[in-house]
Amino acid sequence: MTEQTPLFEVFVRSRRGLDHIHVGSLHAHDAEQALEYAREIYIRRSEGASIWVVESRHIYASQESDAASFYDPMDDKPYRHATHYKLPDGVGHM
Amino acid sequence: MSISKEDLAEFALRLGDDSLIHAQRLCEWTSHAPMLEEDIAIANTGLDYLGRARYFLQYAGNLLNKNEDALAFLRDASEFRNLLMVELPRGDFAVCMVRQYLLDEFESAYFDALQYSTDSQIAGIAAKTVKEVAYHLRRSREWMRRFGLGTDESRQRAQAALDDLWGYVAEFFITDELEAGLVDAGVAVERSSLEGAWRHRIGELLSETGLSQPNDTWKVTGGREGIHTEHLGHMLGEMQFLQRAYPGLEW
Numbered sequence: 649m650t651e652q653t654p655l656f657e658v659f660v661r662s663r664r665g666l667d668h669i670h671v672g673s674l675h676a677h678d679a680e681q682a683l684e685y686a687r688e689i690y691i692r693r694s695e696g697a698s699i700w701v702v703e704s705r706h707i708y709a710s711q712e713s714d715a716a717s718f719y720d721p722m723d724d725k726p727y728r729h730a731t732h733y734k735l736p737d738g739v740g741h742m
Numbered sequence: 743m744s745i746s747k748e749d750l751a752e753f754a755l756r757l758g759d760d761s762l763i764h765a766q767r768l769c770e771w772t773s774h775a776p777m778l779e780e781d782i783a784i785a786n787t788g789l790d791y792l793g794r795a796r797y798f799l800q801y802a803g804n805l806l807n808k809n810e811d812a813l814a815f816l817r818d819a820s821e822f823r824n825l826l827m828v829e830l831p832r833g834d835f836a837v838c839m840v841r842q843y844l845l846d847e848f849e850s851a852y853f854d855a856l857q858y859s860t861d862s863q864i865a866g867i868a869a870k871t872v873k874e875v876a877y878h879l880r881r882s883r884e885w886m887r888r889f890g891l892g893t894d895e896s897r898q899r900a901q902a903a904l905d906d907l908w909g910y911v912a913e914f915f916i917t918d919e920l921e922a923g924l925v926d927a928g929v930a931v932e933r934s935s936l937e938g939a940w941r942h943r944i945g946e947l948l949s950e951t952g953l954s955q956p957n958d959t960w961k962v963t964g965g966r967e968g969i970h971t972e973h974l975g976h977m978l979g980e981m982q983f984l985q986r987a988y989p990g991l992e993w
Contacts, residue, residue, distance in 0.1 A: 688779070
């Protein structure tokens with residue numbers, strides 16, 4: 649049954665002000681059912697404030713083989729990174 | 743109007759037994775559902791019912807000076823007071839969901855009214871239950887649509903389940919002498935007053951999904967008096983085994 653059943657990725661925002669975070673994936677026949685299953689599987693105990701589901705086939709992902717050209721060149725150029733800035737305390741989740 | 747402690751306990755026992763026996767049937771689905779996600783969803787629903795059963799049985803136990811475990815695990819079939827509908831074998835997935843749907847539509851209206859009970863314990867449990875039932879109903883309605891508008895097989899199985907279960911619905915709407923007394927005291931809900939709206943909602947969904955509402959040609963009752971189907975004893979045999987074999991055992 650699950651061979652024909654689409655796979656969905658589930659994103660949960662646990663409270664206001666936070667981002668939706670990928671928590672896992674599940675099978676469902678459509679988005680409405682995916683939302684219900686996501687509620688059953690991922691937020692029964694810690695209350696979520698919002699759930700997104702998206703069919704996995706809609707995610708266009710980078711490949712392992714792209715790693716060298718995608719990420720490496722930046723490592724030796726510290727001026728490309730924002731790591732030297734000090735975040736004010738008032739900025740919470742960043 | 744004053745009511746006796748025994749009547750109140752009996753009422754709590756009925757509602758507790760409905761939940762407990764239904765919970766057991768739902769949990770029998772664990773590892774048997776059509777897909778893993780549904781397996782978890784059914785078990786979660788079962789746990790909602792188990793939680794509700796505990797509230798009602800604890801309350802009945804307090805009134806009767808017994809503990810909830812003794813009520814759940816040491817009574818025989820004839821001492822159970824649940825509706826016959828919930829003790830029927832778990833059947834196929836259509837039976838599971840059609841039964842859930844018929845029950846959800848009833849419970850949605852019933853607990854909505856019961857949260858205004860003059861008994862604060864009953865009202866409190868009902869208020870908690872209302873939220874669970876709203877979600878259960880959303881799920882079971884969705885499945886009814888899938889069955890009715892899905893494949894020939896899903897439609898046939900859902901229709902067969904409806905036909906097989908329909909005669910057990912009558913019991914939802916019986917207010918016997920005991921409950922009538924509690925209705926007068928504002929503790930319980932007049933069950934027959936919910937039937938018209940229930941039939942209307944069921945009728946609407948069934949016509950939307952192409953399923954047909956069975957005729958009222960037969961009915962079976964008796965759960966409230968402890969007259970059960972042959973299935974309850976078998977279920978209790980499994981459910982109560984541990985406490986019967988090892989009295990007082992704790993996890």
